[in-house]
Amino acid sequence: MKSCIILCGGRSRRMGKDKGLMNLDGDPFIIHLLKMVVKITEEIILVLRDKKQVELYQNCINDFKRQIHNHDPHIKLVVDIEVDQGPLLGLYTGLSHIKSEGALVLPCDSPFVSPYFVDKMFELTEVSEACILVPVWPDGSTEPLHSYYCKECIPIIQKQLENGFRNVKSLLEKIDVAYVGVEVLDPGKKSFINLNRPEDVSQSLKK
Numbered sequence: 001m002k003s004c005i006i007l008c009g010g011r012s013r014r015m016g017k018d019k020g021l022m023n024l025d026g027d028p029f030i031i032h033l034l035k036m037v038v039k040i041t042e043e044i045i046l047v048l049r050d051k052k053q054v055e056l057y058q059n060c061i062n063d064f065k066r067q068i069h070n071h072d073p074h075i076k077l078v079v080d081i082e083v084d085q086g087p088l089l090g091l092y093t094g095l096s097h098i099k100s101e102g103a104l105v106l107p108c109d110s111p112f113v114s115p116y117f118v119d120k121m122f123e124l125t126e127v128s129e130a131c132i133l134v135p136v137w138p139d140g141s142t143e144p145l146h147s148y149y150c151k152e153c154i155p156i157i158q159k160q161l162e163n164g165f166r167n168v169k170s171l172l173e174k175i176d177v178a179y180v181g182v183e184v185l186d187p188g189k190k191s192f193i194n195l196n197r198p199e200d201v202s203q204s205l206k207k
């Protein structure tokens with residue numbers, strides 16, 4: 001079973017409005033992601049901040065269901081166990097809800113994630129013995145919000161949170177990680193584009 005967790009619970013301060021619901025070329029970012037991921041996975045968990053955000057995303061997903069003529073596209077909305085604690089807690093919440101052994105984690109602000117990337121990640125997790133699979137750039141920087149995490153990470157994340165860490169990168173030092181070059185996962189590298197500011201959106205439309 002292939003599971004995907006999409007983190008949507010950030011504050012979008014730089015964008016000024018909820019990034020997942022931002023319009024890009026006719027669809028909200030989250031719908032760009034869902035259109036692609038729904039065809040590849042059997043379970044999708046959106047991790048949101050609070051009930052108010054759930055209501056907004058539920059409306060958006062109801063429109064999506066009508067659009068694709070599918071009343072049950074295996075999408076579940078869950079809420080962070082504590083608000084505003086950052087993506088590490090979002091990951092913890094997401095992993096606590098999945099039915100499978102692990103999940104591909106994506107941020108809601110990367111609407112150009114490609115099916116090639118998603119397929120490749122799942123293909124590599126099947127042969128990797130590591131708990132986490134993380135894309136790495138030639139300069140050594142990593143993409144922990146475009147990574148695969150197995151459920152064995154849950155107690156380690158819990159410990160990291162108790163120790164005051166809120167950053168997903170802090171987890172990578174604590175558990176077995178396999179690093180894979182970004183060029184292997186997405187030769188065009190568009191999957192890793194994050195749209196954080198209004199100007200990022202207008203620039204992405206010009207490309």
Ligand SMILES: Nc1nc2c(ncn2[C@@H]2O[C@H](COP(=O)(O)OP(=O)(O)OP(=O)(O)O)[C@@H](O)[C@H]2O)c(=O)[nH]1
Pocket residue numbers: 007008009010011012013014015019047048049080083084085086087089090091106107108109145196
């Ligand atoms: N569930 C959950 N997701 C989060 C949380 N914080 C950030 N995220 C998600 O993690 C991804 C990266 O977030 P950032 O861009 O670093 O932070 P942001 O709060 O969304 O945006 P800024 O306020 O502009 O920094 C996005 O998909 C966010 O929605 C959180 O506390 N809970």
